[in-house]
Amino acid sequence: MTRPTPHKANQPAHAAGDAAHRRELLREMLRIRRFEEQCVELYSASKIRGFLHLYIGEEAVAVGICQALAAEDPVVATYREHGHALARGVDMDSLMAEMYGKVTGCSRGRGGSMHIFDIGRRFYGGNAIVAGGLPLAVGMALADRMRGISRVTACFFGDGAVAEGEFHECMNLAALWDLPLLFCCENNLYAMGTALDRAQAVTDLAARAGSYGMVSWAVDGMDVTAVEQAARRAAEAVRGGGGPHFLELRTYRFRAHSMYDPDRYRDKSEIEQWKARDPITALTAQLKQDGELTDHDLDVFEKEIAAEIVQAIEAAEAADTEPLADLTTFVYSPRPT
Amino acid sequence: MNAPVAARGTPKTTRATRARQTHPQSAQPAQPADQSAKQVTYREALRAALREALIKDERVFIMGEDVGRYGGCYAVTLGLLEEFGPERIRDAPLSESAFVGAGIGAALAGMRPIVEIMTVNFSLLALDQIMNNAATLLHMSGGQLNVPLVIRMATGAGRQVAAQHSHSLEGWYAHIPGLRVVTPATLEDARGMLWTALQDPDPVLIFEHGGLYNTSGTLSPDAGPVDIDRAAIRRPGKDVTLITYGGSLRKTLAAADQLAAEDIAAEVVDLRTLRPLDDATILDSVRRTHRVVIVDEGWRSGSLSAEVCARITEQAFYDLDAPVERVCSAEVPIPYAWHLEEAALPHADAIASAARKSVG
Numbered sequence: 001m002t003r004p005t006p007h008k009a010n011q012p013a014h015a016a017g018d019a020a021h022r023r024e025l026l027r028e029m030l031r032i033r034r035f036e037e038q039c040v041e042l043y044s045a046s047k048i049r050g051f052l053h054l055y056i057g058e059e060a061v062a063v064g065i066c067q068a069l070a071a072e073d074p075v076v077a078t079y080r081e082h083g084h085a086l087a088r089g090v091d092m093d094s095l096m097a098e099m100y101g102k103v104t105g106c107s108r109g110r111g112g113s114m115h116i117f118d119i120g121r122r123f124y125g126g127n128a129i130v131a132g133g134l135p136l137a138v139g140m141a142l143a144d145r146m147r148g149i150s151r152v153t154a155c156f157f158g159d160g161a162v163a164e165g166e167f168h169e170c171m172n173l174a175a176l177w178d179l180p181l182l183f184c185c186e187n188n189l190y191a192m193g194t195a196l197d198r199a200q201a202v203t204d205l206a207a208r209a210g211s212y213g214m215v216s217w218a219v220d221g222m223d224v225t226a227v228e229q230a231a232r233r234a235a236e237a238v239r240g241g242g243g244p245h246f247l248e249l250r251t252y253r254f255r256a257h258s259m260y261d262p263d264r265y266r267d268k269s270e271i272e273q274w275k276a277r278d279p280i281t282a283l284t285a286q287l288k289q290d291g292e293l294t295d296h297d298l299d300v301f302e303k304e305i306a307a308e309i310v311q312a313i314e315a316a317e318a319a320d321t322e323p324l325a326d327l328t329t330f331v332y333s334p335r336p337t
Numbered sequence: 338m339n340a341p342v343a344a345r346g347t348p349k350t351t352r353a354t355r356a357r358q359t360h361p362q363s364a365q366p367a368q369p370a371d372q373s374a375k376q377v378t379y380r381e382a383l384r385a386a387l388r389e390a391l392i393k394d395e396r397v398f399i400m401g402e403d404v405g406r407y408g409g410c411y412a413v414t415l416g417l418l419e420e421f422g423p424e425r426i427r428d429a430p431l432s433e434s435a436f437v438g439a440g441i442g443a444a445l446a447g448m449r450p451i452v453e454i455m456t457v458n459f460s461l462l463a464l465d466q467i468m469n470n471a472a473t474l475l476h477m478s479g480g481q482l483n484v485p486l487v488i489r490m491a492t493g494a495g496r497q498v499a500a501q502h503s504h505s506l507e508g509w510y511a512h513i514p515g516l517r518v519v520t521p522a523t524l525e526d527a528r529g530m531l532w533t534a535l536q537d538p539d540p541v542l543i544f545e546h547g548g549l550y551n552t553s554g555t556l557s558p559d560a561g562p563v564d565i566d567r568a569a570i571r572r573p574g575k576d577v578t579l580i581t582y583g584g585s586l587r588k589t590l591a592a593a594d595q596l597a598a599e600d601i602a603a604e605v606v607d608l609r610t611l612r613p614l615d616d617a618t619i620l621d622s623v624r625r626t627h628r629v630v631i632v633d634e635g636w637r638s639g640s641l642s643a644e645v646c647a648r649i650t651e652q653a654f655y656d657l658d659a660p661v662e663r664v665c666s667a668e669v670p671i672p673y674a675w676h677l678e679e680a681a682l683p684h685a686d687a688i689a690s691a692a693r694k695s696v697g
Contacts, residue, residue, distance in 0.1 A: 074446070105479070106479065106481075107477060107478050107479040107481070108479030108480065109479070110476055110477050110478070110479050111477050111478065111479065115477050115478070117474075117477075117478035117479070117481050117482060118481075119478075119481045119482065124445065124482070125474075125477075125478065126477075126478075127470075129465055129469050132438075132465060132466070132469055132470065134435075134438070135434060135435045135436075135437070135438020135439050135441065135442060135466055135470075136438055136439075136441055136442035136445065136470060137442060138435060138438065138439040138442060139438060139439035139440060139441055139442020139443040139444070139445070139446065139450075140442040140443065140445060140446045141442075142439055142442070142443050143442070143443040143446035143447060143448045144446065146398070146424060146443075146448070147448075165434065166434045166435060166438070166465070169430075169432035169434055169435030169436075170432075170435050170438075172430060172432065172435075173429070173430065173432060173435050173436065173439060176430065329480070330475050330476040330478075330479065330480040331475070331476050331514045331515055332475075332515065332517075332539050333475065333483055333537075333538035333539050335537070
């Protein structure tokens, strides 16, 4: 395992220190936060059904990582993927319509909250089997390497995935075949209701990835600029032929696992401690302290985001549902003639 | 968990009753008198198809356990590494879930992977990827994600390799919407189904019965792609329809021979594709013969044979002159001892008996 020295890790990455860029990072995290807060309301109103897994508290991870990706880089995510989809540029209207189960949804209402796909954004879901997306990412990276295409496949998964056999099979394959993969492990300390140290014998997840011979290190997942810096450094190395890289992003979800979860397994004090490190609050304070953000700026952000969300809800409400006659469309493709 | 190596020391099939090393096609009396037709094995027919695909489409590559340097656990890919190199004949570690999933990912990214799984029992280690991703992504993504992946695997019993290498689980896969499941039983299908499968935008699973690899017969040099949509009538007859597929075809044809000696003209239908089933060919035959025996090496309960039976009773109940008969494997894990294994599997005698009972 190779770990960067603290000095190296703290080097400012390209553009990350720029005030306008940092404001944009804040705006994007705020956009994800407000979108999901609205989703909670809509869930309570039974507009959104099924499972709803909120990313609230973890926004710095998706936003930071996506800064380092090019438009043609594939992204594979999990069932807690609203944040990744938005950060990746998936249109909020099509995301909201998907949650509503409407035909204008990115997956035509067949996927819902857990299965957001947008091939135009090279966003490959939306996988609700823990660790199930890793082999897909390995295959995409393999295809790129076989054809000499210089892309980075970014694969998001949680700490829970590290306990799965598929995780270890994929770490081995990625390292063995030296594939252009950026593994983004969102360690929020809980696999649903089971704490990491109750489930895994070795809780240093970067060390476990490192045991496969790939470059890996842990990053403060509550600090968006730290995430961005790490992601840029790792993605650049992957793109340059440095083989797979693994980032353990130490983060925390402020809400329960899903809307069904009574959240009995965590101390309230623990949640409060992590909330004190809210990535949005932290960056807001930092920008203000640096004189790079005014209350007026924030107000403008909030108003723009609120308008975008209202527009997405209105569009979803007004949208059609898939005709029942099309229930079985897309089980198979039309046969080639 | 190594699979048996047919070309390298597989238990020899010494009993005359089971070592029917002749291919169904050549067992039929009327062979085309094509002088250029070559004598080939089922294994060689599969290899020729793989080779053709690798030559014709640069997106095609083969990935699986021991497909390269070893030459394939059933020697199907023998020699391909030397011809196409290690990038395209890709040895994978023992990680069924990862390399099947990687095949799905590569297919999503525009490649045309052919993934080989040693045997159907091992495919269960990759069932998550096959079911939750390959079969599901197109529909779940609202039509955005095609998975043009081909998975080949050996299936079936008859080689004394016991309960973790001998099962016939293709019927399970035929349960899953989004998959196409094909079972080449003849040399022509071994040679021709692969290319058609590769043209399919959706995942296709090819089940090769382990007892067929060494069978041989004649194959026209211009044998090429075949359809994977329709069942085939392998032997016409008017008195009873024997429906089967894969490794049971030769047993069923042998039963038809026995019945012919008793003036019972059995029609043999080879399903070829287990999903989607070709109802039309099945029902057309049933409506002509009015009597049916279904032969399936899978277990009887909740099985492919049950599905075929249900479709016949749903759609041709009033055409039947007798209850549908089934000849399936005994409901036990396939045992090692030869006499026990033989007792567990369908045989020509049992098929003929079921047909006699049906004809009454």
